[in-house]
Amino acid sequence: MSTTDAPVRVGPARQIQVYSRAELTLFWRYRTAVYFALFPLALAMMGLLQAGTEIAPGVDAGAYFTAGSLMLPPLFLSIMHLTNVVTSRREQFVLKRLRVSGTPATVVFGALIVSVLVVTAVISLVIGVVLLRRYDLAPADPLLVVLPIVLVTVAVSLFSIAFTRLCRNAESAQMICMVPLMLFYLLSGMAFPLASLPDRLADLARFLPGAPGVDIVTSAYFGRDFTGAGDGTRVLAGAELWAAAVPGLLVILAWLVLSAFLVRFVRWDPRGTR
Amino acid sequence: MLTTTRTSAPDPPTASAVRVRDLACSYGDVRAVRGVSFDIVPGELFALLGTNGAGKTTTIEALEGFRNPTAGTVRVLGLDPRRRRRALQGRVNAVLQESGTFADLTVIETIELVRRTSGRRRDLDEVLSAVDLTGRAGARVGHLSGGQKRRLDLALAVVTRPEVLLLDEPTTGMDPEARRTVWALIAELIREGTAILLTTHYLEEAERLADRIAVMHHGRIEVAGTLDQVLAGHGDRISFRLEGSPPEDPPVLPGAEAVVEGERVTYTVDGADHARRAHRAMAALGTWADRHRLDLLDLALHRASLEDVFLRVADGHEIPTPTGVSR
Known part of the structure; x- marks a missing residue:
């Protein structure tokens, strides 16, 4: 075993790239992960059943719910897939092995998040094509559609990784992760309109990552104000649209920063050491 | 104790x-x-x-x-x-007591993952050959036997040199x-x-x-x-067997303690300078056997083994200080 390559410098970006490719391979080979990806897509297609009624001037309910469902993959995929994968890897000593070999946490978890982002992008593209073909609808502000999807995916992914601290094993992770998933989904405005909730609950919902994400994505898609108490009657464009999105984006960023901090306390070893 | x-x-x-x-x-x-x-x-x-x-x-x-x-x-x-x-x-790298690898990657994908993210690399084929996994390079890790997984663990530990x-x-x-x-x-x-x-x-x-x-x-x-x-200080053992009834009084050998079990007599010589004292005890034993016209069957001199030391430590016996070792 005498042949060795000359030492080279491999930066974190390159490491994340290599690990992300492996994560995508693993995602494809892990059948449960494929199910986790198809589940929000199926929910998104159910939005089409709402077609035919207007929820705002010129905004079809089917189109609204399908556009809003762009926020489902970041919630469902990030929570269901990542809590399951991270907990089972910890249980099987994979995390410990990676840690011992010196692979930084940013690389281990960064690659996982990149894989979720890629799959989310693919599902979002499918939903976008459906909106275009079915409703001849393209986003009014594409960047403001993409930004919350990326931010919510990263924030909820980090939250899910940190959340595994509470999961004893992969089996319990699948049950326990339903708590934040249902909380984020039911209070996102996609299960039922936030306006139908008591005011206090609706206010609380706007401090979770799902509701602001749905508000911003639908506003950016239709060029109308669905943020906060906006009901879509006000037409917005350019800076006005971004200004309306700022409070929601700040909430999502707060979740991202808090979750990134909590990831420091993730457990690498099933026997309880860090 | x-x-x-x-x-x-x-x-x-x-x-x-x-x-x-x-x-x-x-x-x-x-x-x-x-x-x-x-x-x-x-x-x-x-x-x-x-x-x-x-x-x-x-x-x-x-x-x-x-x-x-x-x-x-x-x-x-x-x-x-x-x-x-x-x-x-x-x-620094390690082989953990438990095998921790991605079950759904192949052997070669797993080694390459570690190799390509490290700045220090060995040749992939040489690593596979060294752990005798060349023939299983394309197999999913989850399909490997327990021993093969341990060899893959070792490959992952050495591939970063x-x-x-x-x-x-x-x-x-x-x-x-x-x-x-x-x-x-x-x-x-x-x-x-x-x-x-x-x-x-x-x-x-x-x-x-x-x-x-x-x-x-x-x-x-x-x-x-x-x-x-x-091993030093853990004693040499001299053992032999006498045909028929065992001696009621085994010979007294200088610096050696006798234990009689059935036909077998075992002397343990330990402490400082045990090798020389074991030699003297062997000579004295030969003289005793000649004088009594006895055949010493299965006569052997055993050096203490690592297992002896391990078991003595595990049983909580006092362990003598090896030469050149500080307490």
Whole structure:
């Protein structure tokens, strides 16, 4: 075993790239992960059943719910897939092995998040094509559609990784992760309109990552104000649209920063050491 | 009962790749490691033996930067492994007691993942060949046998060309042929200058590979040194059998204690200068047998084995201080 390559410098970006490719391979080979990806897509297609009624001037309910469902993959995929994968890897000593070999946490978890982002992008593209073909609808502000999807995916992914601290094993992770998933989904405005909730609950919902994400994505898609108490009657464009999105984006960023901090306390070893 | 005499591994002659001083680790009320000290120099294999729960894995975890010492210091390549994890990336690697690999990747994908993200790389084909997994390169890790998974663990540990290698029971679950393949690889790594810490329950493995050996019990190193140093003072045994009824009074041999079990008589000669005293006892025994016209059947002189020392430590017997070893 005498042949060795000359030492080279491999930066974190390159490491994340290599690990992300492996994560995508693993995602494809892990059948449960494929199910986790198809589940929000199926929910998104159910939005089409709402077609035919207007929820705002010129905004079809089917189109609204399908556009809003762009926020489902970041919630469902990030929570269901990542809590399951991270907990089972910890249980099987994979995390410990990676840690011992010196692979930084940013690389281990960064690659996982990149894989979720890629799959989310693919599902979002499918939903976008459906909106275009079915409703001849393209986003009014594409960047403001993409930004919350990326931010919510990263924030909820980090939250899910940190959340595994509470999961004893992969089996319990699948049950326990339903708590934040249902909380984020039911209070996102996609299960039922936030306006139908008591005011206090609706206010609380706007401090979770799902509701602001749905508000911003639908506003950016239709060029109308669905943020906060906006009901879509006000037409917005350019800076006005971004200004309306700022409070929601700040909430999502707060979740991202808090979750990134909590990831420091993730457990690498099933026997309880860090 | 264990006595209070404790042993530190003797200082190696050159700069240490691993330095552990007065290491103590606790889990709640359980004191898993209690004041362990040793050094490992480049090109040396230090074997840490002991019963389950003796504190071997906790010691390794402290070296991996995984366990926060309650007291004492741990340095790997001069750095604190807990605080300088990134600086040690690739330079230190380990085989864990449990196999931890992605079941849905193939063998080659798994090794390449580690190899391509490390700045220090060995040739992939050579690594596969060294662990005898060339024929299984395309197989999913989840489809490998237990022994093959352990060899893959070793491949992942050596592919980054580490300067320090921590091996926690690396050959557990391997058949004898695979174990010999791994021994050959470890011997080559030692020749290359890798500093290796090995824990194992196979004493033959430690005898064959280790430059120095330490036996732990209840979180402490009870005896440490080279194999000769560890075995010294644990006695030679002279045994023989007499046909018919055993002697009621076995001959008194200078410096040797007799035990009669059926037809077999065994003398144990231990303590300082035991080799010379064993020789004298053998001569005296021959004289006694000639005088009584007796045939000494199956006459043998046994050197103490590592297993004898291990069992004495495990049973809590007092362990004599090996020559050249500081307490």
